[in-house]
Amino acid sequence: MIASFNEQEEECMPMRRVICSIDEQELNIIEKYKLYYKDKYGVNLSRNAIIRMLVCRLDKEINEVIK
Structure with missing residues (x-):
């Protein structure tokens, strides 16, 4: 899987667009x-x-492993 990231701002929450x-x-x-x-x-x-x-x-799952 190949991915690239673009930051995208919305009113309240910053988001990232992932294209893969x-x-x-x-x-x-x-x-x-x-x-x-x-x-x-x-x-x-x-x-x-x-x-x-x-x-x-x-x-x-990751958070459970880290605990």
Whole structure:
């Protein structure tokens, strides 16, 4: 996965935009999760939403390890 970062300011919270290239295998994983989530919860998620969920979970895991 290749990523680049651009800072983007909003009213209250600074954000960074991440642009990344995802290979075919990574894309397949995301698409499978989209179908799984739609079947389980009846909600269509975008690829961006899935990536954000995964990053959030990763942050929680890292914080648990650091404790």
